[in-house]
Amino acid sequence: MVGKVQQKREALRRKLIDLGEVRIIAGGIDQIKARELAGEAGCAVGAIYNVFDDLNELVMEVNGRTFKRLGKHVQEAVRAHPDASPVDVMIVMGLAYLDFAQQNTPAWRTLFDLEMSTDQDVPEWYLAEMSQLLGLIAGPLKQNFPEMPDSDIHLMTRGLFSSIHGIVLLGLEKRISAVPAAELERMIALILSRLGASIDKI
């Protein structure tokens, strides 16, 4: 049986993650502050450290959820186009990625903020979440290029993801670029269809 203590522990942990998620969705990683979280959760600051090693761990947990939401968002978009060709599936995914980033800018940013700053290792489940996401891309890619060796698929997957990521990044960095959203979509579609065309000719 799970003791009452254990239950309260887990309830607090979950509550803090919930609150942290709300904050990160609203304003990104800067909104994660021990005192404020404790205040909202109705516990003492110290209690947080009873349940997490540090705030970083909490952010990772929220990032895990963000990854899941992102994955779901992409998958739903794909599901909405059941008859799309592999290339079109890739385009749909790219556009879904853009859409998610636009709707969830602070949370999406936090995904990368953390990576950049921390030097310690990323936990197992975090990497798994990440590669599951990349796996979504690998699927249609493989369908499109059945002959391609797995190592190339692996590489290509990451390359495509990065390209789209770069374009999205640009799109949300208003100050310098000022590229309207519709144009961004065109750009994503353009790049992906072009790359899907006949890669083996290279």
Added chain:
Amino acid sequence: MVGKVQQKREALRRKLIDLGEVRIIAGGIDQIKARELAGEAGCAVGAIYNVFDDLNELVMEVNGRTFKRLGKHVQEAVRAHPDASPVDVMIVMGLAYLDFAQQNTPAWRTLFDLEMSTDQDVPEWYLAEMSQLLGLIAGPLKQNFPEMPDSDIHLMTRGLFSSIHGIVLLGLEKRISAVPAAELERMIALILSRLGASIDKI
């Protein structure tokens, strides 16, 4: 005539930028600290604020130099391949960008660190530097697609830059991706040649 005071002022300003540049090249924006800079420059902390509004201004100044170095690096690479086709020129530029980022990771990172964090407007000359860089890409692009309207060239330029930027970003983010450098180069060449092929068919 320029007074002695004015001269000293400018000398200090330059000296601080020089020292700041060394620091940013070595370790990025985190290495810019008022006390340490003052110590190295042989002046008081307060003197810095006599010559800059704040440290941000100093970083911008260093970023200006980094932009210039980057532009030079890319141009030299292009100059080394005088007979390259427009598409090949674009590939050469992409690879030069990767190379620069690899050789100058902290300084290159600082270019983007600053943008992200500050809310205030980017100064005129900074934007000019940026668009001059983008102009390098626009050249061969226009050559490759003489029919394309300027607005599309503008868009395409930014799209290409972003894609390559995304891939480079991925390449330097070792932890998650682990894509070897040679593969990155292949990926850049692949994307650019594919995009250059026959865009008007889309």
Added chain:
DNA sequence: TGTACATCAGTGAACGCGCGTTCACTGATGTAC
């Protein structure tokens, strides 16, 4: 050339902020007998 005054570079100790994290203490829950 010399004197009086004004300006502003130069100084560095001190201010202020924002936080993450710790730690000695307390009190509720769980366990042993």
Added chain:
DNA sequence: TGTACATCAGTGAACGCGCGTTCACTGATGTAC
């Protein structure tokens, strides 16, 4: 069921750090006459 003891969640004031920036003061340089 009851009692004594142990454990560990929960507390929040205080520690510690790292900095950017300011500010009252001083002294060198420049200007006016």
